[in-house]
Amino acid sequence: MAAAMRFFLMMVIFFVAFSTPQAAAGDSRSRSVSIRTKPGEFIGVRASLNIWNLSLTADAQYSTSSLKIYQGFGIPGSKLSVIEAGLMVNRKTYSDNEPRLFVRWSTKHGGHDNGCLNFECQGFVQFSRYILVGEVRSNSSVFRGNQESITVLISLLTDGNWWLDVGNEPVGYWPGSLFNNEMKYGNVVEWGGAAVINGDFIDDKATFPPMGSGHFPSEGEFKVAAYMKQLQVLNRDGQYEDAPSGDGVVITNEAPTCYGLKDHGNDDGSSGRHFYFGGPGGKC
Secondary structure, eight states: OHHHHHHHHHHHHHHHHTTSOOOOOOOEEEEEEEEEEOSOOEEEEEEEEEOOOOOOOSTTEEEEEEEEEEESTTOTTSOEEEEEEEEEEEHHHHSSOOOEEEEEEEEEETTEEEEEETTSSSOOEEOOSSSOTTOBOOOOOOTTSOOOEEEEEEEEOTTSOEEEEETTEEEEEEOGGGGTTOOSSBSEEEEEEEEEEEGGGOSTTOOBOOBTTSSOGGGOSTTTSEEEEEEEEEETTSOEEEOOOGGGEEEEESOTTTOEEEEOTTOOTTTOSOEEEEBOOBOO
């Protein structure tokens, strides 16, 4: 009965969501930190993301904490498809510094690009009536105080669609048709943060916004810097595995003067595979 109801709601919301008009994506400039797997075959990615308010000072700025699954990453001449979900503080879109749930997708091949953020184009289909893409996450972490997080899962189900779950709630899905039903698995997954300046506002005075909690991991880790923990991948056999560490991942930091990333592997049983990240931003 529950499965039938889920299918019925899915079909209803599918037609509503696909009535949204197309919107062009703007140019942007970003700085990111990330932990990325080496090539494999994955049908899902999961993590618990720390929730923070951030003090963004310009409407052109936004900052994210997210996980991604790619198909075609690092394969010359192939179509590159990306599915992303996580938390975002976006002054340009929402005119505040509140953390919100966001989704994004894109495909790039032969000079043709498709995709967008949230519902800016026909793409992600909202399913849940209880957790909404774009809604404020009202419980945020407190510096050196109580910590709040959400568990985010992106996974391919037998219906051929890529589903987003937050906690135990199925939030919505990216239809397999967005990727011509060719994205049968991802070849790389990634966890990390990004700080972005919208392209319309870039000039010599532009500064990058804070990321994570706005503090470096070197200033302190738990209750100071942002974290991602319980990093897992879902293999093609439908089994969850801890994300690899050491030589099994690629760690990137595009702006070490503005942001940091401290990888802890799986050295703490309560946090599982985890890392700390973030920083204050600035000219970088």
